[in-house]
Structure formats: structure tokens, C-alpha cells
Amino acid sequence: MSSQLDDVLAELKGVLAAPPAGIEGFREAWSRIMDRVVEGVPPIEGVRYRQLDVSGVPGTWIETPASAEDRVVLFTHGGGYAFGSVHTHRDFVARLADACRARVLGIDYRLAPEHPFPAGVEDTVAAYRRLLELGYRPGRIVLVGDSAGGGIALTALSRIVAADLPPPAGAAAISAWLDFEALGESMTTNAQKDPFNQRDVVLMVAAMYLAGGSARGASPLYAPLDGFPPLLLHAGADEVLVDDTRRMAERARAAGVEVTEHIWEGLYHDFPIFDPLEASSVEALAEIAHFVHRLTD
Numbered sequence: 001m002s003s004q005l006d007d008v009l010a011e012l013k014g015v016l017a018a019p020p021a022g023i024e025g026f027r028e029a030w031s032r033i034m035d036r037v038v039e040g041v042p043p044i045e046g047v048r049y050r051q052l053d054v055s056g057v058p059g060t061w062i063e064t065p066a067s068a069e070d071r072v073v074l075f076t077h078g079g080g081y082a083f084g085s086v087h088t089h090r091d092f093v094a095r096l097a098d099a100c101r102a103r104v105l106g107i108d109y110r111l112a113p114e115h116p117f118p119a120g121v122e123d124t125v126a127a128y129r130r131l132l133e134l135g136y137r138p139g140r141i142v143l144v145g146d147s148a149g150g151g152i153a154l155t156a157l158s159r160i161v162a163a164d165l166p167p168p169a170g171a172a173a174i175s176a177w178l179d180f181e182a183l184g185e186s187m188t189t190n191a192q193k194d195p196f197n198q199r200d201v202v203l204m205v206a207a208m209y210l211a212g213g214s215a216r217g218a219s220p221l222y223a224p225l226d227g228f229p230p231l232l233l234h235a236g237a238d239e240v241l242v243d244d245t246r247r248m249a250e251r252a253r254a255a256g257v258e259v260t261e262h263i264w265e266g267l268y269h270d271f272p273i274f275d276p277l278e279a280s281s282v283e284a285l286a287e288i289a290h291f292v293h294r295l296t297d
Contacts, residue, residue, distance in 0.1 A: 005275045008036050009195050023113060027083050034088035037274055044094040054107060055126040060086045062093045062104040071102040071140050071296050072131060074168070076124055076156075078147025078175075078270060081209040082112045089146070092273045096144065099289035102296075105131065109152065116211035117218045124156035129165065142292045143171040147241075147270050150176025151220040154231075154248070158223035169295035172232040172288050175270045176248070177241055180206040180215040184243025193238040196269040202240070221248055230258040232291040234284055236267035262287065 015029045050061040073096060077089045086093065086106035097104040107127045109120035124143075131141060145153035150173030157171050180203075187199045210218055221244060231252055235245035242263060249261040264271065264280055272281040 002275050002278060004036070004039065008033055008274065011036060012196070023082065030079065030083040031085075031088055034084070038091040038276070041091055041276055043091070044098050047094040047097070049090065054105070055130045057110075057123045057127055058108040059127065060093075060106045060108075062086075062090075062097045062106060064094065064098040066098050066101045067103045068101050069103065070136065071100070071292075072136050072142075073097070073100055073102045073104045073292065074124070074128060074131065074141060074143050074153075075104050075106040076109060076120070076143070076145035076149035076152045077106065078145070078149045078177075078273070079111075080177075080205045081117075081120060081148040081152075082205060084111075084149075089273065091276055092146070095276060095285055096288070099285050100142075100292040101289075102142075102292060112209040113211065117209055117213055118155070120152050121155045121159060124152055125159050125163070128156065128160055128168070132165070138166040139169050140296045141168040142295060143168055144173075144288065144292075145171075145176070146174040146273055148177050150174055151178050154178065155220040155223050157228060158220075158225070161227040162224065167227065167229050170230040170232065170291065171228075172234070172291055173245070173248075174234045174272060174284070174288075175236060175239060175241060176220070176233065176244060177202070178219060178221040178244040178248050180210060180219045182206070184241070184247065186243040187240045190238055190240045190242065194240045194269060197240050199240065221251070225252050225255040225257055228252065228255070228257040230260070230291075230295060232260045232262075232288060234262050234264065234272075234287075236269055236271050237263050237265045238267060239269040241269060260291065 046065045077084045093104045109123035143153040182199045182202045233245045235242045252259045272284045
């Protein structure tokens, strides 16, 4: 863990110790923290960001000189279903576009508590439909999301299959938050190791996202998996959410889905986003890129 990440964690702990008033205050604080993540990180050369409307959902095309015009990564950002944006993840999506040699379409899906489940999932399905309408081949599209965005990507994938839409080539999730009941054993066993999340915070934010709805019914962990394309699931072994990834991998294999599961020893939640230049983060991004290339080439 870099000294810069130590500083980011210290700022995060300060925000939690003296919470700002209202959800917008939290969002502003989160945006500042994410700005700190990429301070001093060299940008990807030649990256371009272009905003657009995607069937009513604010979106951004992210491209680098390496991006193929007809290969698309549909990206859903993390942030507890209530925070974050394509902008907060701007460094990661640029690295993703460059490594995958793809155009990345990042969407600013609707956030809780103003827009509880399933608003963000519906926005992601709408964005996928729009890609198909624009002529992108499903076999050249891969869904990618981190943390809450990983949960949205996998739930959206379930709805895409259920709607009899041609499925994308695959989906990748990093440190996905998949269980709104927080029943994984790692919620307890990793409580002293995880610098980002704890069970009480997970349950509090889940309640805000669900707005009285069923935690079991909305949890991506229990979404139908029949007909899923290949999955790549990454998580840090030291995060409280790691059992969400392990249990999803187990369920997917039981449903006959091709799954590549990589639990990174000694690492924490969302490490490729929070410490982009760390060796394991670079390796994880390369593995995601290999997955995308294998499925779309």
C-alpha cells in the first residue's frame, strides 16, 4: 500500500469521523478523496473524454489511440450505489480503454437515495440496448464494474439475458458488492484488516439503496445466472466483501457459467482503482484486458 493511499485512507477516516451534512456533502467529500487517489499519477497519453446522452443516461466515451472503434467496454463505477461518477474513475477508465484496446462507455447511472434499486440497473440495461441500436455487436461488448458498479453490471447482465437480448461477450467485476444482507463470513474474519468497509456501514448504505425493498430480492448474488457469458471476478483477500465474490463464483459454476476467479492475497477493496500504479493493480488490469481480448477478438 503506497504512502499516497495511506493519506487517502486518513482523509476517508476523517470524513467518517465528522460526517458532512446530507448526501450531497458526502458526494463532494468522496469526489475530493477520489481526486487525491490520482494526484501525481501520470495520465494515459492521448486519452479523450466525450460526454453524450445514452437513452437519457449521462455517459462518457473514453478512448485512447489504442482503442478499437468496434470493441466496447460498458463501465459502471463504484461508490456504494450512492456516490461516484465516471469523473471520479477517470484515471481507471482511461487505463481500461488503453489496456483493453477498446472504447469505454462509462455511464453516470442514477444514484440512491434519490433513485433506489433498480434505477441504476435499469440505466445500465438501457445503455446496453442503445449500444446494440447503434450497431455494436454483442460479441464485441464486455461489461465491467467495480464495487457497487460490479453489482450493477452483474444484475444488469441477468436482466439482459432475461429480456432475451443477445448477451455481451462477458462481464468482469472488481471487488463487487453483491450481498445486501452482509452474510459473508469475511464480514467478520476480515473486519480488522479492511480499511474501507465494515458490516454496519454496508448494511446502512444497503438500506438507503433498497428504500424498504427486499435485501435478498435485490442482491446481485441471488440473481438468476442461467445463460450468462463468461465472468472474471477479482477481489482482495483482506476485504470484508471478498466472500461476495467467492459465493458468486461458486453459484455461477453451479449454473454452468465459465468463471475465472482471482482472489488477490494481502490486498484490499478496489485496489486497482485506489492504487493504480501498484504492481498488483497493473497486473490485475492486464488480466482484465486479456479477458476482454480473449472474448472479443
